[in-house]
Amino acid sequence: MNWQASPSAPRRPLRVAPPAHERQGLALGLLGVAIFALTLPMTRLAVGTPAAPQMSGLFIAMGRAAVAGLLSLALLRATRAPLPRRGDWLPLAATALGVVFGFPLLTSIAMRHVEAVHASVIVGLLPLATAAVGAVLHRQRPSAGFWACAAIGAALVVAFALLRSGTQGLAIGPADLLLLAAMLCAAMGYGFGGQLSQRMRADAVICWALAFSLPLTVPLAWAGRPAVAVPAAAWLAFGYLAVFSMWLGFFAWYRALALGGTVRVSQVQLVQPVLSMLFAIALLGESPDAATMGFGLAVIATVFIGKRMPVHAAH
Known part of the structure; x- marks a missing residue:
């Protein structure tokens, strides 16, 4: 008996599971995102409001980088990490410009004037910007389905942020422009940092970027130090920004x-x-509602579908 399938019979496409390293990367990415998700609320706590200001944006941004830089020096020495190669210095400078100086400084200044929910309207577009930078740097060609999922997810995030922001909407003010610039800085820092992580340890990338920045971050932090007593809650928020948002989060x-x-x-x-x-x-102290859970589940579903869309290497 001939068990061979008929040539005309349709073949079912094989479903290939993502490679183990890709699954691990997505899990670590989720860990990093969870750490970074507290950045805006913690920055708001540390910087205060126009009516009740706490620390200056300059001190929060440069101070957290200075603390993380000193921790980085200790770790680099303890692990006897080799100096970066000559060809890595320029990408390290771009990484530092984006995630050590640009994003922290711009968001710290902006967050005194907008709530964390409103800030998410602009920062919610960061995945698209990061993907665009990554596609250029890594010579990748995402499929149309991948970009469609990314666009739908970003639209969901923006719609939810608009719903939560009430009457503020998308009125472009100085703080919004700062957040937009911060988002672009973060995308650049993520793109170049991710490129360096292909040939350096992930922890070494952020540690060297922070260590090289110390000659600037330390004196700028000292210049912006608080002149009056600051509540303990603001110092705790600053400590989180320094150790987790500026350091450990980047390891993952x-x-x-x-x-x-x-x-x-x-x-x-x-x-x-x-x-x-x-x-x-x-x-x-904001009140939760059904929209929070609904949009959250919708965004997670979009990410779940989007990560299964093909991403090809450019020829």
């Missing part, structure tokens, strides 16, 4: 970009604004 994030690819892993960031809003509810 850059390793995730190296394992799973910048274009694909960047889409995990779509969950970050939703998590930030949930944290803002707990820390800033």
